[in-house]
Amino acid sequence: MNETTNQEKKTFWEKLLSIDRRIIFLFIAVAISVPLFFKTSLDMPVSPVVQEVYNAIDKLRAGSKVLVSFDYDPSSMPELQPMAESFFRQCFRKNLKVIIMGLWPQGPLQANIALEQVFKDEDIKAKNLQYGIDYVNLGFTAGNEVVIDRMGHDFRESYPADSRGTPLSEIPLMKGVRNYDNIDLILNLSAGYPGTMEWVQYAVDVFHVKLAAGNTAVQAPSMYPYIQTGQLAGVLGGMKGGAEYEIAIKNPAKAVSYMFSQAIAHAVICFFIIIGNIAFFSLRKKKTS
Amino acid sequence: MRREVPLVLTAIVGITMIIAHFIPPLNILKNLFEDWFFIIAAFAIYLGILNLILINGDKIYKKQKGWPFGVVVILGFLVITVIGIFFSGGKSFQDPGTPFYYIYMNLYYPLSATMFALLAFFVASASYRAFRARNVEASMLLGAAFILMLGRVPIGYWVSAGLGHALAYAADWIMDFPQTAGQRAIMIGIALGVVSSALRVILGLERAYSAGE
Numbered sequence: 054m055n056e057t058t059n060q061e062k063k064t065f066w067e068k069l070l071s072i073d074r075r076i077i078f079l080f081i082a083v084a085i086s087v088p089l090f091f092k093t094s095l096d097m098p099v100s101p102v103v104q105e106v107y108n109a110i111d112k113l114r115a116g117s118k119v120l121v122s123f124d125y126d127p128s129s130m131p132e133l134q135p136m137a138e139s140f141f142r143q144c145f146r147k148n149l150k151v152i153i154m155g156l157w158p159q160g161p162l163q164a165n166i167a168l169e170q171v172f173k174d175e176d177i178k179a180k181n182l183q184y185g186i187d188y189v190n191l192g193f194t195a196g197n198e199v200v201i202d203r204m205g206h207d208f209r210e211s212y213p214a215d216s217r218g219t220p221l222s223e224i225p226l227m228k229g230v231r232n233y234d235n236i237d238l239i240l241n242l243s244a245g246y247p248g249t250m251e252w253v254q255y256a257v258d259v260f261h262v263k264l265a266a267g268n269t270a271v272q273a274p275s276m277y278p279y280i281q282t283g284q285l286a287g288v289l290g291g292m293k294g295g296a297e298y299e300i301a302i303k304n305p306a307k308a309v310s311y312m313f314s315q316a317i318a319h320a321v322i323c324f325f326i327i328i329g330n331i332a333f334f335s336l337r338k339k340k341t342s
Numbered sequence: 343m344r345r346e347v348p349l350v351l352t353a354i355v356g357i358t359m360i361i362a363h364f365i366p367p368l369n370i371l372k373n374l375f376e377d378w379f380f381i382i383a384a385f386a387i388y389l390g391i392l393n394l395i396l397i398n399g400d401k402i403y404k405k406q407k408g409w410p411f412g413v414v415v416i417l418g419f420l421v422i423t424v425i426g427i428f429f430s431g432g433k434s435f436q437d438p439g440t441p442f443y444y445i446y447m448n449l450y451y452p453l454s455a456t457m458f459a460l461l462a463f464f465v466a467s468a469s470y471r472a473f474r475a476r477n478v479e480a481s482m483l484l485g486a487a488f489i490l491m492l493g494r495v496p497i498g499y500w501v502s503a504g505l506g507h508a509l510a511y512a513a514d515w516i517m518d519f520p521q522t523a524g525q526r527a528i529m530i531g532i533a534l535g536v537v538s539s540a541l542r543v544i545l546g547l548e549r550a551y552s553a554g555e
Contacts, residue, residue, distance in 0.1 A: 074467040081466045095496040098507075100514060127451045128458035162436050162446055169438050192436070195383040199376050206373075217434040277522040278529060293494055316495035318462065323491055325470040326484070333474050 066339075069332040077325060084321040088314040095312050099297045102280055105287030106265040107143070107301040109238055115148035117237040118230060122252065123153065123160030125244035129269050130163065133242050135295040135308035136267035137167040140240055143302045145177050150226055151188040152236070154212065156200060156247045161192045161216055185215075185224045192216030197247040201255040205233050233262040238286075242267040249276055249285070257284050267294065349546040356544035394419065421445075486520075489513050 099107070113119070121140060125133050144151050155161040168188070171177055182188060191212045194200050203210040208230060214220050221227040229235060239262055241252045249266040257264050263286055268276055270291025279285040289298050292315055295308035355375050362372035398412035426435040426442040435442040475481040492498035493513025502509035542548035 072470070077467045077470055078463045081463050085462065097496045097499055098510070127454040130451070130455055131459075159446075162443070165436055165438055165443070166447070190436075192434075195387065196380050197383075199379050199383075203373075203376060206369075210373075216436055274517065274521050275525050275529070277517060278526045281522060291494075312496055316497040318466075319491045319495045320497055322466050322469050323488060325466065326473045326488070329470045329473065330475055330484075 066332045066335045069328065070336065080321055080325070081318060084318045085314050088317050089311075091313065092310065093313045095296075095309060095316075097293075097297065097300065097312070099301045100294075102277075102287045103289055103294055103297040103301060105280075106240075106267075106289055107287075107298065109263065109265050109286040110140070110143050110147070110149070110240075113147065113149055113237050116150060118150045118152060118226075118235060119144055119238045119240065120152045120154065120236045121164070121240045121242065123155040123164045123242055124157045124248045125163065125242055125269075126157055126159035127163070129244035131311065132269050132292050132295060133244060133267055134163065134167060135292070135306060135311075136289050136298060137163065137242055138170050138306065139295065139298045139302050139304065139308075140242075140267070141167055141171040142174065142177065142304055145171065145180060145182060145187070146302075148180075152191065152226065152230070153188065154191040155193045156197060156251075157244075158193045161190050164190055185219070186226055189224055189226045190216045191221075198251040198255045201247075201251060202259070205256060205260040207232055233260045236262060239264045240267065241265075243272065244269050245272065248272070249279075253279050253284050265289075267298075345549075345552065348552045349549070352551075353544055353546060356540065391419075486516055490516060 110119070121137075123137065141151065153161060153164045155164070172182070180187075184190075191208075192215060194211050196203075196211065200211045204212075208227070209221055212221060215224060221230075233239075233256060239252065239256065241249045241264060243249045243252075243266065249264075249268055249272070252264055252266070256262050264284070265286040265288070266276055267289035268291070270293070273288055273290030273294065276285060276288045276290075280288060289295055292308050292311055296305075296312045299305050299307075299309050358368060358371050358375065362368035395416060398415050400406075401412040402409045402416075422442065422445055425445065430437075430440045430442060433440055437443060473484055473487065475484050489498075489509060489512050492501065493509040493511075493516075498509035498513065499507050539548065543551065
């Protein structure tokens with residue numbers, strides 16, 4: 054009788070360990086999608102690395118020029134797009150002048166998508182922002198870190214014209230902008246190479262420009278050494294960084310609402326890991342006994 | 343000559359780029375080499391297009407396995423190129439309202455995001471099978487992963503509310519100290535490796551870039 058029960062239990066643990074991955078997929082699908090239907094505003098503290106990004110922009114005076122490099126594509130959009138929108142919101146509310154560029158071909162398009170979203174805000178719409186005066190999109194240029202390096206000498210060496218083909222000399226916002234000396238802050242939104250690491254190595258270390266970054270959660274940990282050395286002003290890491298930044302600018306939006314979904318998904322993964330370990334130890338105990 | 347010329351060019355360009363960093367007058371040469379790089383990078387785009395058409399064209403012609411996907415690739419490439427160049431109505435092809443923007447938003451954007459989103463499912467499945475507390479090292483890794491997975495989302499903040507949000511602060515501590523120390527060690531290791539590889543290329547000891555000769 055005892056032997057039969059042991060056999061049944063063993064079968065159960067073994068079954069649990071070799072569970073069909075589609076069952077896990079189903080749990081994750083439910084954990085991610087169901088919370089998206091609930092409009093929740095989660096309370097979470099703003100971490101120091103995110104607060105530093107906010108402060109770096111907040112300290113700038115109206116009319117200061119900020120450069121933002123969109124170095125990502127739609128695959129990283131859920132994490133980085135909310136950061137881009139919040140960045141534009143903070144800049145436009147402070148009347149900063151924004152210069153957009155991209156080292157990834159899809160980057161400038163992502164910027165346009167973020168701008169389209171931000172321009173729907175009533176307070177920003179009321180400002181009647183003008184292309185070429187309040188913001189400009191330089192577009193994409195091939196060349197990765199060489200583009201960053203050449204911009205340190207003269208923007209025109211990498212970008213003779215903006216994404217619409219207008220020479221930089223004819224764009225009011227670009228008058229007086231020769232190189233990084235005329236830029237008050239750079240924000241790099243990056244999902245890989247070329248990205249923040251290249252901006253640190255070729256812009257910060259060589260031209261001593263102030264840089265903040267927004268990265269995917271996978272990439273963000275590798276940026277922490279640069280924060281401690283002062284090479285980076287701060288980092289928005291993954292969706293959590295985006296959510297905290299939205300809270301910092303007092304405009305909870307997409308990232309904050311997505312965090313509920315991410316929190317449940319993390320909890321489900323933790324649950325599966327616990328179950329897996331219980332099954333693993335039960336089986337090992339039975340084998341040794 | 344086919345072997346020597348690329349090696350000599352690489353050595354000259356590599357050494358000049360290093361020296362120019364310390365001797366500003368050599369920036370003229372550095373800029374010249376960077377101009378060459380831009381031209382080569384621009385050509386690489388055309389080379390990529392040619393490669394894409396040739397490989398997929400060949401696949402379709404020979405009716406190799408999966409050839410209909412080749413048709414989709416070539417058609418997709420041609421349609422988006424023609425629309426981007428000829429049907430933007432005088433605006434930049436990337437501007438909202440253009441047909442290119444419409445295709446980007448409604449086809450490329452969701453498809454690309456979906457492909458990346460699939461990672462969540464594979465990570466969950468892999469975590470279930472691989473995260474085992476088999477020994478001390480694995481248990482430490484598991485413990486750190488647990489703290490980070492819960493501490494980096496609001497659940498950790500709420501769950502540990504009675505303990506002064508200890509889980510969230512523990513996650514921040516792991517990120518700020520052990521993680522940063524590990525990252526720094528890896529970065530120094532990579533940097534040393536890059537320096538040694540670069541020197542091997544400049545000195546002509548590493549020739550993989552010239553078709554392995």
